[in-house]
Each structure stands twice: as C-alpha cells, then as structure tokens.
Amino acid sequence: MEIQSSRKIARKVTEYNGKDKRTLEVGQTNPKADRVTIGGIGERVGETARDLFLPQNYPNSVSKDYTATRAWWFARDVFSNAVGYCSGAAIGSALGIHPVWGGAGMASFNMIRDRTSQTVGFASSFLTPTADKNPRPWIVTGELLESAGMTLETAAASYSDQLLPIALSASVIRVVAGAMKGAWMANIGPRQAISDNLGEVGAKNGNQGFVASLLGAGIGMAAHSALSSAIGTGPASTLIAAVGSVGAIFSTSMMVNSLNMNPVNETAIDRLAESLDKNGEVVKPFSSVWRELPSMARFSQYPMGLSVEPLLKDEKRFKELEQMYSGRKYMMDIVDDEPYVVLAQDSQAADRFQAALQCAFLTRLKKNDETLSNKELVEQSLAKTPGDAVALLERMEKAGWSTDMVRVDDSGIRVDWKAGGQDGSEESKTS
Numbered sequence: 135m136e137i138q139s140s141r142k143i144a145r146k147v148t149e150y151n152g153k154d155k156r157t158l159e160v161g162q163t164n165p166k167a168d169r170v171t172i173g174g175i176g177e178r179v180g181e182t183a184r185d186l187f188l189p190q191n192y193p194n195s196v197s198k199d200y201t202a203t204r205a206w207w208f209a210r211d212v213f214s215n216a217v218g219y220c221s222g223a224a225i226g227s228a229l230g231i232h233p234v235w236g237g238a239g240m241a242s243f244n245m246i247r248d249r250t251s252q253t254v255g256f257a258s259s260f261l262t263p264t265a266d267k268n269p270r271p272w273i274v275t276g277e278l279l280e281s282a283g284m285t286l287e288t289a290a291a292s293y294s295d296q297l298l299p300i301a302l303s304a305s306v307i308r309v310v311a312g313a314m315k316g317a318w319m320a321n322i323g324p325r326q327a328i329s330d331n332l333g334e335v336g337a338k339n340g341n342q343g344f345v346a347s348l349l350g351a352g353i354g355m356a357a358h359s360a361l362s363s364a365i366g367t368g369p370a371s372t373l374i375a376a377v378g379s380v381g382a383i384f385s386t387s388m389m390v391n392s393l394n395m396n397p398v399n400e401t402a403i404d405r406l407a408e409s410l411d412k413n414g415e416v417v418k419p420f421s422s423v424w425r426e427l428p429s430m431a432r433f434s435q436y437p438m439g440l441s442v443e444p445l446l447k448d449e450k451r452f453k454e455l456e457q458m459y460s461g462r463k464y465m466m467d468i469v470d471d472e473p474y475v476v477l478a479q480d481s482q483a484a485d486r487f488q489a490a491l492q493c494a495f496l497t498r499l500k501k502n503d504e505t506l507s508n509k510e511l512v513e514q515s516l517a518k519t520p521g522d523a524v525a526l527l528e529r530m531e532k533a534g535w536s537t538d539m540v541r542v543d544d545s546g547i548r549v550d551w552k553a554g555g556q557d558g559s560e561e562s563k564t565s
Contacts, residue, residue, distance in 0.1 A: 145159065145160040146158065146159055146160070147159075147160060186338075186341055187338055187341050187342050187345070188338055189327075189329075189331055189334050189335050189338050190331070190334065191329065194329075195327075195328065195329040195331055196326050196327065196328060196329075196335065197325060197326045197328050197394060198394065199326070199392055199393055199394040199395075200326045202389075202392035203322075203326075203389050203392045203393050204339065204342060206385050206386070206388045206389035206392060207342075207385070207386075207389050208342055208343075208345075208346050209346075209381070209385040210277075210381075210382050210385035210386050210389065211342075211343050211346030211347060211350060212346045212349050212350040212353065213350065213378045213379070213381035213382035213385060214280075214281075214284075214350065214378070214382045215346060215347045215348075215349070215350025215351050215354065216350040216351070216353045216354035216357070216374065216378045217281070217284045217285070217288070217354065217374070217375045217378035217379055217382065218284065218350070218351070218354070219350070219351045219354030219355055219358065220288050220354050220357075220358055220370075220371040220372075220374045220375050220378070221284045221285075221287045221288045221371070221375060223358060223367070223371055262313060262316065264433060264434075265313075265314055265315075265316075265318070266318075266320075266321070266541070267397065267399045267400075267434075267541035267542075267543075268397065268399050268401065268426075268429055268430065268432075268541070269318035269321055269395070269397065270318075270390050270393070270395070270396070270423050270426055271423060271426040271427045271429055271430045272314045272315070272318065272430060273314075273315055273318050273386065273390050273423075274383070274386055274387050274390055274423050274424070274427070275314060275427065275430060276311040276312070276313075276314035276315035277311070277315065277382060277383050277386040277387075278311075278383055279307050279308070279310060279311035279314065280307075280308050280311035280312070280315070280382075281379035281380075281382055281383055282307055282379070283304040283305070283306075283307035283308035283311060284304070284308065284375060284379065285372070285375045285376055285379050286300060286303060286304040286307065287300070287301060287304040287305075288371045288372050288374075288375040289368075289372050289375075290304070321395065321539075322393070322395065323335060323336060323339075325394075325395060325536075354374060354378070357370075357374050358370055358371060358374060361373065361374065387422075387423055387424065390423040391421065391422060391423055394536070395536050395539070396419040396534060396535050396536050396539075397535075397536055397539040397540075397541045398487060398527070398530065398535055398536065398537055398539060398540045398541065399541040399542065400432065400434065400435060400436055400490060400494075400542060400543075401426075401429040401432060402419070402535065403436075403487070403490045403491050403493075403494050403542075404494050404497075405417045406491065406494070406530070407491060407494035407495050407498055407518075408498070410518075411495075411498065411518075416526075416529045416530050416532075416533045417533070418533045418534050419533075419534045419535060434542075434543035435493070435497070436473060436475070436489075436490045436493040436494070436542060436543065437475070437543045437544075437545060438464070438475035438476075438477055438486060438489050438490070438542060438543065438544055438545070439475070439476075439477045439486075439544040439545040439546050439547050439548070440474060440475060440476055440545055440547060441476075441547055442465075442476045442547075442549045442551065444469050444474065445465065445467055445469075445474070445476060451467070455467055456551065458512075458513070458516060459516075461521065462485070462488065462521075463477065463478035463480060463481040463482070463485040464476065464477050464478060464481060464485050464486075464488065464489040465478075465549075465551065466489060466492055466493070466496075466512065466516075467508075467512055468496075468508040468511065468512060473492075473493040473496055473497070475489045475490075475493065476547075476549050476551075477489070477544075477547070477548055477549065478548065478549060478550070478551070479548040479549060479550040481548065483540040484523040484524050484527055484540075485523065486540055486542050486544060487523055487526075487527060487540045487542070488519060488520075488523035488526075489542075490542045491519050491520075491523075491526075492515050492516060492518075492519040493515075495514075495515040495518040495519055496511050496512065496515035499511055499514055499515055499518075527540075
C-alpha cells in the first residue's frame with residue numbers, strides 16, 4: 135500500500151524596502167510579546183527617538199550622503215552654539231560694565247545693530263547667484279566669516295568703550311556670511327529628500343539642530359564657568375570662541391566633503407577642457423573643499439542665452455555660423471573679443487553645458503596661440519567640443535559630478551534661427 139505525504143512546501147515571498155529585503159512564508163505569523171520587557175521598553179524608546187530625529191523609512195528615504203552630512207552639521211551646530219553662548223555672555227558683560235549701555239542706551243544699541251544688519255543683508259543679496267552656481271567653497275568661506283564675526287563679538291568684552299563699532303563690524307561680517315551660506319540650503323534639501331519628503335526632512339533636521347543648540351549652549355556655559363574663575367571672563371570667552379570656531383569650521387568642511395553635490399559649473403568645465411586636451415579623460419571633482427576656494431574669485435566668463443542681434447549684422451558670417459552649428463542647439467561667435475553664445479529655442483541643460491565647454495576650449499586656444507584669428511578660434515574650438523553632450527555628461531556623472539546641476543550663466547533669451555519668413559527667406563525669431 136502506497137502512503138502519500140501530506141506535507142506541503144511553504145510558499146515564500148520576498149519583500150523589498152529600499153536596499154533591504156527579507157523573505158516571509160505564507161501562513162507564518164510573527165509572535166507578539168505577551169508582556170513588556172526591559173528590552174521592549176528600550177526598543178520603543180529607540181523607535182521614538184528615531185521618529186523624532188530621522189525621516190520615516192530612514193535610510194531608504196534619504197540620499198546616501200544624508201547621514202554623514204547631518205552628523206558633521208550636528209557637530210558644527212554644537213561648536214557654533216557654544217561660541218554663541220560665550221559671545222552673548224561677553225556682550226552682556228560689556229553692556230553691564232559700561233554705564234552708557236544701560237536702559238535706553240541698550241535699546242539704542244540693539245536698534246542700531248539690527249538696522250545695520252538688515253541694510254547689509256539687503257545689499258549682500260547680490261552674492262547669492264554666484265554662490266548658487268558654486269556652493270561648496272562659499273559654504274566654507276561663509277562659515278569662516280561667521281566664526282570670525284562671533285569671535286569679534288566675543289572680544290568686545292575686553293573693549294567696552296569701543297563696543298558699538300566692534301559689535302556693528304561683527305554683525306556686518308555675520309550677515310554677509312549668512313548670505314554666502316544661504317544659497318546652498320535651497321540646493322541640499324531637495325537633493326537629500328529623495329522620497330518626496332522635503333517637509334519631513336526639514337522638520338527632522340530642525341529637531342537635530344534644537345538638540346545641538348542645547349548641547350552646545352550647555353558645553354559653552356560649563357566651559358565658561360570653569361575658565362572664568364581661572365583666567366577671567368573676557369579671556370575665557372575669547373578662548374572658548376576661538377576653539378569653538380575652529381571646531382565649527384572643521385566640521386563644516388568635513389560636511390561639505392561628505393556632500394554628494396558637485397555642480398557642473400564654469401570652473402568644472404574649465405578643468406574638464408584641460409583634461410580632455412591632455413589625455414581625453416574626464417577629471418574627477420576635488421576630494422577636499424579647501425582646494426576649491428580659489429574658484430570663489432571667479433565670476434561668470436561664459437554668458438549665454440544672449441540676443442542674436444549682434445550676429446545678424448554680417449549676413450555672410452551668419453550663414454557660415456548656421457552651417458557650422460547645424461547639428462547643435464546653440465551658436466557661438468566672438469563679439470567684442472569675448473565668446474558670445476546664442477541658444478536655440480528648444481535647447482536644454484546639456485546644450486548649455488556643450489556651449490560652455492566650447493567657450494572653455496576657445497579660451498585655452500586663445501591663451502596658447504595669440505596668432506589665431508577669431509574665425510579660427512571658433513572653428514578649432516568647435517572641432518574640439520564633443521558632439522554628444524549627453525554621453526559626455528554621463529561620463530562626468532560616473533566620475534562623481536552632479537550632472538543634474540549644470541550651473542552656467544544664462545540670460546534666458548532663446549532664438550529660432552531656422553524659422554522661415556513670409557517671402558521664403560530665413561529669419562530669426564527671438565523669445
């Protein structure tokens with residue numbers, strides 16, 4: 135007699151959560167704890183803390199660089215708030231020592247400082263477009279200036295007679311620093327909130343900053359109390375501010391180094407042109423932000439999206455340009471001894487990148503051989519510029535560049551130079 139087994143093979147299902155996965159069996163139930171244990175309480179506390187300070191489904195709901203950048207920024211906030219406590223203590227000490235700053239004098243002091251800061255903030259907003267195109271070195275330089283301003287404020291305790299000019303100078307420095315650093319904030323949040331959770335990520339970052347402020351103020355208070363009795367209030371405040379500023383600057387630089395944000399700007403394109411000229415390879419971003427600081431002195435040299443009008447003055451030359459750029463969505467010539475770029479109506483970021491790269495090649499050719507005519511410069515730089523900009527951007531992305539951030543100066547004008555006129559002739563339309 136043949137006996138058949140009634141044993142069934144369990145059906146398994148694989149569940150994915152970002153990069154994590156687990157295998158479950160159909161019909162299997164997870165046992166629930168009948169009573170609350172010490173371990174269970176600890177686990178619940180950990181889950182509550184995680185929900186307070188980290189986005190849901192962390193780390194799958196944020197970018198890979200989120201953890202490292204937030205850790206370094208937390209350290210920066212701790213140092214900065216420790217310095218802030220000492221700065222406030224120093225200002226308070228100076229106000230208390232000098233009788234002119236009592237009562238109405240203190241109100242006048244605050245009013246003058248606040249209005250000066252607002253005026254400087256209004257005037258320094260012109261820095262933001264440049265900082266937006268090259269955010270990494272501007273972040274670190276902004277932190278350098280902010281730390282210098284806070285240290286200067288702290289030193290005011292030792293010069294109470296000169297409190298107003300010192301405090302105003304410090305406020306001006308800090309406001310400029312804020313304008314320099316502010317541009318990057320709008321870029322980092324959307325890049326790290328990869329699950330359409332920008333609001334939540336911002337809220338959790340705020341919670342982290344709140345804890346860092348409490349911790350930093352506590353450290354500053356304890357250090358100030360310990361050192362004041364030994365070396366005096368003024369020297370103690372200045373010493374803590376100096377040490378804390380160094381810590382804040384170091385933490386900021388490490389945060390930027392951890393940040394996966396390397397825009398394709400004019401400096402990057404210049405380095406790319408040099409590398410392609412030398413060996414045909416795509417250069418990698420700098421590993422240290424300190425090497426990028428010299429690029430802050432650079433302002434836009436390759437403006438594009440300009441009016442087509444200067445190129446229409448010479449009909450023969452314009453037809454030559456049309457033929458030369460027939461396969462591209464931009465047109466470039468030299469006007470007033472500088473590269474002049476006109477963008478097609480349907481041009482995209484890749485076309486702006488391609489045009490800027492030709493500008494970089496042209497600038498290198500002009501520097502290396504001053505005998506070349508403008509026509510030769512345009513022709514030779516065009517020949518050097520790869521025709522497939524998208525493929526080149528893909529190579530750059532593999533090298534570590536953020537190719538979704540093509541940051542070149544664009545005036546916004548677009549031209550349809552292939553539009554036909556009523557008489558059948560070619561005419562250009564500008565939008």
